[in-house]
Amino acid sequence: MGLHEWSLGGVLLSPLLLYALLALLLTGVLRMGLQRVGMARWIWHEALFDCALYVCVLAAVVAVLGQ
Known part of the structure; x- marks a missing residue:
């Protein structure tokens, strides 16, 4: 995909927007998986964990x- 801007009707869009949306979706799936497996009970500060998980994803x- 690369880090090149896309032109949509004369407006340049950053690919980081799509990467951020994909990362948000994957973070939600990982978070639901952690809750389903039972590992979510080990999380001390949920908001901090969610933010860190999103940044890592x-x-x-x-x-x-x-690339």
């Missing part, structure tokens, strides 16, 4: 798709 998505 976003970095992984950019690293994989941003």
